[in-house]
Amino acid sequence: MAVGPDTLPELKPVEGFRIGVASAGIKKPGRRDVVLMELCEGASVAGVFTKNAFCAAPVTLSKKHLAAGPVRYLLVNTGNANAGTGEKGMADAIRCCDAVAAKTGVDREAVLPFSTGVIGEPLPVDKIVSALDAAKADLNEENWLNAAHGIMTTDTRAKAACEQFEYQGKTVTLTGISKGAGMIMPNMATMLGYVATDAAVEQSQLQQWLSEAADRSFNRITIDGDTSTNDSCILVATGRSGVQVAADNVELSELFVSALNRIMLTLAQAIVRDGEGATKFVEVRVEQAASVDEALQVAYTIAHSPLVKTALYASDPNWGRILACVGRAGVENLDLDALEIYLNDVCIVEKGGRAVSYTEEQGQKVMDGEEILIHVVLKRGDVRESVWTTDLSTEYVHINADYRS
Amino acid sequence: MAVGPDTLPELKPVEGFRIGVASAGIKKPGRRDVVLMELCEGASVAGVFTKNAFCAAPVTLSKKHLAAGPVRYLLVNTGNANAGTGEKGMADAIRCCDAVAAKTGVDREAVLPFSTGVIGEPLPVDKIVSALDAAKADLNEENWLNAAHGIMTTDTRAKAACEQFEYQGKTVTLTGISKGAGMIMPNMATMLGYVATDAAVEQSQLQQWLSEAADRSFNRITIDGDTSTNDSCILVATGRSGVQVAADNVELSELFVSALNRIMLTLAQAIVRDGEGATKFVEVRVEQAASVDEALQVAYTIAHSPLVKTALYASDPNWGRILACVGRAGVENLDLDALEIYLNDVCIVEKGGRAVSYTEEQGQKVMDGEEILIHVVLKRGDVRESVWTTDLSTEYVHINADYRS
CATH class of the missing domain: 3.60.70.12 (L-amino peptidase D-ALA esterase/amidase)
Structure with a gap:
């Protein structure tokens, strides 16, 4: 599909x-x-x-x-x-x-x-x-x-x-x-x-x-x-x-x-x-980065994470997995308390933890859609980059376990 | 399992x-x-x-x-x-x-x-x-x-x-x-x-x-x-x-x-x-590398590739996917004609393509096992490193799509 x-x-x-x-x-x-x-x-x-x-x-x-x-x-x-x-x-x-x-x-x-x-x-x-x-x-x-x-x-x-x-x-x-x-x-x-x-x-x-x-x-x-x-x-x-x-x-x-x-x-x-087994179309946008390199580093770490991708497949607003990706992306001197993460326009992470205003219902509503924006605001500069990806579904595994590509 | x-x-x-x-x-x-x-x-x-x-x-x-x-x-x-x-x-x-x-x-x-x-x-x-x-x-x-x-x-x-x-x-x-x-x-x-x-x-x-x-x-x-x-x-x-x-x-x-x-x-x-959904235990060993960094670069590129991991799940000796990983691992001046790739002791790649001696039966026999060695010989130096990983199964997706970790 x-x-x-x-x-x-x-x-x-x-x-x-x-x-x-x-x-x-x-x-x-x-x-x-x-x-x-x-x-x-x-x-x-x-x-x-x-x-x-x-x-x-x-x-x-x-x-x-x-x-x-x-x-x-x-x-x-x-x-x-x-x-x-x-x-x-x-x-x-x-x-x-x-x-x-x-x-x-x-x-x-x-x-x-x-x-x-x-x-x-x-x-x-x-x-x-x-x-x-x-x-x-x-x-x-x-x-x-x-x-x-x-x-x-x-x-x-x-x-x-x-x-x-x-x-x-x-x-x-x-x-x-x-x-x-x-x-x-x-x-x-x-x-x-x-x-x-x-x-x-x-x-x-x-x-x-x-x-x-x-x-x-x-x-x-x-x-x-x-x-x-x-x-x-x-x-x-x-x-x-x-x-x-x-x-x-x-x-x-x-x-x-x-x-x-x-x-x-x-x-x-x-x-x-049309990615193999894709059920979601996802933009990962990193804003206010200090450089193109660090913006892409964060964006690809999220976009390649099997845990984020399976959560997307499950329509699970699992902000913890996204936060863990930002943390391991290798950005030097990241200010954990300053950065913000959004699903579409819903703030899910601020001040190093789950946003106070966030409710599971809000996150669920975003994740139930077919098109999702994961939006990370690093508060380090003025560079903005996006990458586009999909979720990771059981169908993906079926296709690639069956097809000799 | x-x-x-x-x-x-x-x-x-x-x-x-x-x-x-x-x-x-x-x-x-x-x-x-x-x-x-x-x-x-x-x-x-x-x-x-x-x-x-x-x-x-x-x-x-x-x-x-x-x-x-x-x-x-x-x-x-x-x-x-x-x-x-x-x-x-x-x-x-x-x-x-x-x-x-x-x-x-x-x-x-x-x-x-x-x-x-x-x-x-x-x-x-x-x-x-x-x-x-x-x-x-x-x-x-x-x-x-x-x-x-x-x-x-x-x-x-x-x-x-x-x-x-x-x-x-x-x-x-x-x-x-x-x-x-x-x-x-x-x-x-x-x-x-x-x-x-x-x-x-x-x-x-x-x-x-x-x-x-x-x-x-x-x-x-x-x-x-x-x-x-x-x-x-x-x-x-x-x-x-x-x-x-x-x-x-x-x-x-x-x-x-x-x-x-x-x-x-x-x-x-x-x-x-005991990796989530694992059905195979895989050692990726890179030998004759010029440095620890490049050995690990190649090893992790293979070990993280969803295409290699789904092929492992399918017990498919898909040497083309392994070869593509070595090619994209970012090793400078890689001599494609010199390197060799083995599944256990079966040579699958040499001289930039499928090994002449290789038969699908040999590869299949290795892949049918639960424990598999993917062995890359870079012919660039004397460093040897191993990483251990698993296949990527539909069960992995089920677990991670269902479990709020």
Whole structure:
């Protein structure tokens, strides 16, 4: 199950960005498991990738190809992560790129490969290659929703978002999709994200804005603290809207960056909402911290605590467990008597203990909701950071004890 | 359920250390929930305590009294942790010490209080005080097993150990008990340990040996990564064996320290074996590391990973999840092709991928056992460290979603 309504906005096409979806039968016959994306000539591409030292072969290859020069195709397969596959894995990823290159007349380096699914099994290259003709024949700009379905693995729902803004009579569109569920945590864990815009943005600027947006979205979500070997997020700017966005145009770049941040946050939060076995969607917000580091330290200690997460699952306003997390987060010289902790707007901890005004009924009312804010006020500075997470349910254990990911 | 046989060795009395157990009806009528321990005059006492900044009132008071001077009584209650209780909590802990002092004719500072149980509820001081006469009347040296039961909370079995060695025709005894389950992790998480010996050891030396032993035992176990507000481990040396242990007697001090390390490790591992919902007892051993820090970094990343822990629960030899943990543990310049990972003696990962010789049957056979060694060889140096942990079961979630701890 997932948290919140399963509705998607209309996904506007992005001119210059076509998508084809096909079925290679990698895990299940008939399942859409291969997605090919085609970028128009002249498109800029930026990417952020997993920081896991054991990054998968396709991640290594995508980074290399992205650095090498113009990208024209993104190839995604589900069902197999091509991770932990050694030299053969790299050869297999290259074979996939070569096959796309041969069928489309571009160089191998113009193809970025992405794989998600089981780790350590050989990539079924022949199956993937045999689906390329169908994926190519399917290429069209209206295919975002199919693509959102085509990149799903243990996801229970498709994830997509769309933003538009007007500038001097022209419309700029940003459309994106993501997948995740399980092994989600900062540094781009087991998740894929693809966002395209018809704005024109120079490559290094695009990379900077993507990195900043990812730090505030995909790198602020956590389900179980694990980081995958394959996570990647790609941002493509086709330029076809005719609107050129550059940092020296402050008004326009603010419009663009805020739309980018919104779409990235929506895509990242959609992954949390669909976290494995999730029944709650939880923001952990740490305010009045002395630094970003200490704010995140406290936020992640709470967000990763199995005891807090099981209490959330039980809708139990167990403020003692939250307080214990703040205490062990490693913040130097924490003033226990000054800090405050809230559930939504209900103060649960002040002066080093349970808030005098607090009643169990108030806490219970907050915890009975599906969307919960755990709000810690450290009273040490003016930094504020949020991370988003889920509860820990028996369903989570069932899924991960049964699924060979 | 717990892992391994539920058997205890004979718990030899320690001369000069008497224990009384009583029922104060704190959570359930009739349950043994108050334990009073009496130290003979002249006994040395050492203690290690939780590093959680929100340490409970009894921890703060125990540290203060321990520093102040000769300790004569330890008072333990279960059912209420007296944590997150602010100024009233401290006043309540003092009242308990005062009551023991009044009944026994010692100073308040000669009493160390310990509480474990629910956080944030006022300590039922009157109930505890009313049980002191019965506890005092029960004081005797043969009471270790009753004490092991008397300090249990969510524990499903009593935890105790005993070591003896001979030196120059005299027998030295070390006997100890522990409790834990849930919220177990380094830095003394929600666990209590009490070890007494009839050796004579000077206080500062006793403290050093206890701290070192705790670092290799209680601070190397983890069930869910949470640290409690109340953890304490106390070591008492009564001196009544007539054997004086000092560092300058190398032979004797080695005998003593190795017995101390063994009893502490047994008590700590017993807590893991009885971890909430545990079905597996797992050692994560990291060998050939460049430093203790990086060895522990890798070991804890594996031991805390919900994905590894659910795979252990499912008896799934999911080497990909272990490999992903090593990759994200943050070790700089890790040589992926050099390192090796074993399940017991089965090599599962080498040269950056699944070991060529590995078969699923081999892995399955290891995972089907109740006791599993995950063994990572980093090939970077000569440091070796182990941590001990459990799997993550649906039962863990049930317990923690139901129990207000």
